[in-house]
Amino acid sequence: MLFTTNIEQNYKTLLSNLSSGKSTISETLIDLTETHLMEMLLPSFRYTGKELLVGEGDGILPGDVTGQLVLNRELGEKLLDEARRRNTKIDLIYSTPYGDLEDFRLIQSIRGFFTNQKGRTTFCPVQASCEGIPSIVGVNCTYIEEQDQMTYKYFFKDGSYIEIEQPIRKVYFSIYGNTIEILEGQFLSMSGRHGRIYKGELLVEEPLIAKVYKLLTQCYLEAIEMVGPLKAHTCIVETNTFQQNKQWLIDSIQSEEFQLFQELVHHAQDVTDLEVFATAHTTKGMVQTLLYASHISIDDDNRVVIKVREDKYALGLLRDERMWNDPEAIDLMRLIFLGPDVVGKHFNKFKNQYVEIFSNLLYQTFKVGVGKIAVIRLLCMPFKMIFTEKFDVKRFSQKFDLDEKAVRNRVNVLTNETETYHGCRGVRVTVQREDICELWCEGLLKAAKRANDEGIKTQIQILLSMVTFPQEVEMFIEVFERKIREMIGTKCDWIRGISVMIETSGAFHLIEDILDLKGKNYLLNGALFGGNDFTAACLNMNRTDSANSIIPSYVQLGIMNRSPFQTINTQIVGKAIVTSLRRIRNLRRINNRDYLIGLGGEIAGDWESVQWLTRHAAPLGLNYVSTPPERILFSLFASAQASLVEF
Template sequence: MAEKHIYRFGNDANGNNVTETAGKTVDEAKWITGGKGANLAEMANIGLPVPPGFTISCQTCVAYSSAGNVWPDGVLDEIDKYRKDLEERMGKKLGDKGDPLLVSVRSGAPFSMPGMMDTVLNLGLNDDSVQGLIKQTNNPRFAWDSYRRFITMFSDVVMGVDGQLFEDALNKKKAEKGVKLDTELDADDLKSLIPIYKQIFSDNVDSKKYPEVVVGGKPVFPTDPYLQLRLAEQAVFGSWNTPRAILYRQQNKIPDDLGTAVNVQVMVFGNKGNTSATGVAFTRNPADGTNERYGDFLVNAQGEDVVAGIRNTQPISELPKTPGLEEAGKELYHVFEILEDHYADMMDLEFTIEQGKLWMLQTRVGKRTALSALKVAIDMYNEGRISKETAVTRVAPEQLDQLLHPQFDPNAKYDVFAKGLNASPGAATGGVVFSSEDAEKFKKEGKPSILVRWETTPDDLKGMVDAEGILTSHGGKTSHAAVIARGMGAPCVCGVEALNIDAPNRTVTVSGSDVVLHEGDVISIDGSTGDVILGEVPLIRPQLGGDLKTILDWADEIRLNPKRGRIMGVRANADNPADAQLSADNGAEGIGLDRTEHMFLGDRKQLIQNFILAEDDDVKKESLEKLGEAQKGDFLGMFKAMDGKTVIVRLLDPPLHEFLDNPRDLEVEIAKEEAAGKDCTKKRELLTKLDSFQEANPMLGLRGCRLGLVYPELNDMQVRAIVSATAELIQQGYHPKTEIMIPLIAFEEEIKQIRKQIEDEIKKVSDEYGVELDIPIGNMVELPRCAIMSEDIAHHSDFFSFGTNDLTQTCLGFSRDDAEGTFMPVYFDRKIVKTNPFATLDKGVAQLVDMGVRGGHKGNPNIICGVCGETGGDPESIQMYYDLGLDYVSCSPYRVPIARLAAAQAKIHSNGGPVPVEKR
């Protein structure tokens, strides 16, 4: 059977639903017809009014792109067949002079990518069919408005002509007529724009790139509706691989090989007068989760007007009260209920009202802020719509960053000089920038910025990522800036009408005040209130509580319940008492990694330098004693903060030279002093010693367990500090659960010898304090040989902790310090790697982890396995770690809440998914 490329949706001429994905769930269909196509089909299946159409599959896009933008065999014939079917269903034909069929051509990937790909509306218009539209509607203004919109959009989206050229022509016409709004232009005004627009097309289309539209040696706007359709379909496929779409996928970890579908759908018109309208809405508030109808609409407009922010919108709450739209507004409110009941989630939807008739153009699970995600999940559980497991899966772990990021200090005093719409919560402060390029430049210079725009477009995505926040003078809460900012968790204030932005001259004036902003001037924005403040406002990090605490408590209940599957613990990487306390406050069940080398910084650096460089044994001994006392004090504080919880202390890991001054800096200093006639004999001797500790490849040199074997007194000092602190706290009535970890083990004999050394020191301290001590001893698995030989090594180890930073480095041969700044960008561009292996667990490294876990349990059935590398806080990696059988993950204190949620979700996904609501 030939591969199917196209699927129809909606009703036939008799009103019967002929949707061809009716046997598939939305989740199944979205991989074929994309999210938009799958949801259009689903709305048709449940009886909602959906304009008929057909969808060209995502797989066709992949085949088309992979073949160098060549259509697969037979697809164009199949499209022609479905186009004819649509014409039959509607009783109209594209380009007809008497009663033309007009269609929209829209993208639709399996994952929502709002504003990233292309759309063409009003397709099928030409000089003949526009007359038919006038005849059928008896509305010349509407027809000419639709035609000029089509020329603009087709030229911009399909042919690459700068849309601003058409906007400039429109503004010139409005200036000639002395009006401010498009709606104030009459039919003759709009008709007069058509030849101007066509000339812009001819003057700016690349004839070599688009030979299909060349007539008589020059580009001519295409009148053949079938050519219009094919070019538009190709443009939508092509938009999958635009820089902005690729960047969006990178930011949201969407695979590049999914492709986008193309939805060809009968046009319905919101610009047919005051009984027509268009809008974008959410079934609940996407900013804070309040159970209210939320969104914007415009009377006598098309959908692009709403999201583009060209006209200021009206709130959706006004729709049922708007003359001529009352019944459609009431019907829309009923559709809100139907969609929430059907999907059991907060939905985002697009609609058009054509002369009082409601049409649904799209629905999808609504993007929301972390604050909204928490509230909606909890409310829907309390309403009995979803189970607790489903509620926990409804909050993306990455979203919690929004709640864990700074807010304005409530004690700060400041004056608000402008106010807009609170489009995306959170607070930010930074210098004003007017372009993506400037935002990128500020970031490279280490300076925070606020991107200030009239309204953002998809091409601004890079700047939106690099800026701390976004501020626009136009647009509503469903504008491009608002939607993208909420998805990224970036603060955003939209629709600040008082701002008069002069981007070319890089200034902003504020109506009604004498405030003038220039590039680099510092402002602050509050995306939760819509406030804009001159100058810097102090920011604070919020505490865990409220809905966040509820969801995290539910997550803990799930991941720590052995009846629902294997327990997945969450610990923190912390190196001092303050971080240990923060870890405990954020819900960590222990410390998975205490990097003792971080305790040697600051004033203590001189002590370790004295030990390394001194030739006198007494000096070395004195330095070690002082370091031991200092470390013991740190351990006392950490063990108290984590009383009753496991604290794994790793013995010294990095190369010794990291504690020494840079010899090259000393060499420059010597050269300057000798040039001034100073005697630098002693400094020359010091330089020789410093150089003797330099290694060609220090990350693979004298470090980790090798240090303890070459300098056993270092291990003795550290173990005594750890164990004596433990013993003292036990004497004081505390309950420390101390464990000692040996880094960089590769050979069985290494761990045998070092373990004996540690056990001997533990016994000495135990005898001195008269306290019985049970301190497990384990090792990091950060070398491939350790993973390969894990069964042998586990005979001498109580626990394994996978250090994925070094394990990734030694597995791939990538320098974790250099790779990202040298060849990794090329690897990303050429798709050799799809994710940063130091941020998300690489599949090859995962194989080593799997080998280590399985071998470890063979050598020691009671061994505990965890991870303490950077990937321990990455949700995607946490899923892999759960499936690999790890007992816990450990991450930075600030990512502990994220890891708690991700670990619960990993357990749910690996154990058959959420419990159905009826089994709550």
């Protein structure tokens, strides 16, 4: 174990000391702070002292961005579609007090997101942070929409613009006793790092390391389109993005700064006691993850050489509901949940379409490689997020020639829940609808088989969510093994086993009973702690409501240091995790199974939480945390540092 006194230094000084031999690589790793990483990996504003601060809140995902304010989802989608038609891009900052499944498509393409809702784990903030979008919650603002129309200009990256006549929508920010009005379409600059929003466009500076990874990610995606996923790494220099940035990329990849940073990443991967996997659901997300686990260099012919360290990365959590962002695909999902009694004679046709779309979406994530493992979670979207308050039953019924009354009645049954996230989702759906369970298994098996048949090693681990009773798991295993026999016929060596999420009180109390289950060919051999829902279960707090009604007062009174949905509550939640791990370790001694144990959610990307987990949970069998690609390096350095330092 190493000991150090962490004296704050500029990250360039740390790298210089490493280069000159004044510090060892372990000493440098120990002295790196989260602030250093932000300086290396995140864009930041160049402040002049003349900025007009209009709003403040709680920053979730760091990063400084500018864009035009959009307050309406349909408008945002229209602008993105127009940008694609013009073969350019547009920078948008989206804000809404609420959100649902239909926001996915817009959120994936915006620059920043903010809301007046205080809950860090409410729907849109979670989706935005998972997409790597700088986000701020708890902004002191109100939303206004008027009937009067105005014409607004929206500017594209190529210098062109579009004029749109639309209702007047605006945000009123309240700050330091002042009220500031910002109209939709005006430029804002927001700092996810500091939780601040400024009026107008601020100059953004992008660090060298961040820009290298961003450009290489784009090159890799273009190369996939050119030559396919297996050969993409060999054709980086042939892509348009590389050619447009050729000399800068060659110089930057060869720079001492980038090469030393890679050495630090590789050392962190080698010494950490707690691995860091990706929470991802797109090709781009897995490319980013792959690049972080690669040694990148320039050869004598000025070609980019990418040597992937296959055993140093993995897909730790794929949440399949995050992949459904196309409006037509979302409607297809709705048809499946409505069921054959409502949909009628065309239900089988829609089932086949669902499997085809689902399997292709999964394959898009698998196709660049998933590393050591791919943990795929059973669908976990609450019905209220699929059939939202704005869901137009009449339009939907007419579109698919369905009985409107039957659709309305079924929707009312599905959405008649007051507790959104502890309601009917995950295995609670599949035990009641075996046909949905079959469709999910079929789509997953089809995608994994396709990837493996194409030479893309894809070992999968099934993850069941909302498990409370052992019987729920037994019912899934029966369906899963039956679908394997029907589709493949034999036991698959690319299926590692089945995991359950530990996120309910039942799963915690019956952990031995659940994890000792097995089918004819497959075992329960894994678990993943759901950072948000397990915290909610342990503390008996609604993760949305408590952000307003409980947490602020408890932090002020000193009962909690921070929000338990931001940083792990070690007093109760941490203790429950440690207790669970000890029980799993005892079970392992009895049944001799190799359990893969992870933790997901927002706390998996929190520096302080990861360090605590490395010291207290990893020695008891916690194998990994899973976090979005944008937080992987933060969690990795936090875990490696905790592995090296003795406190």
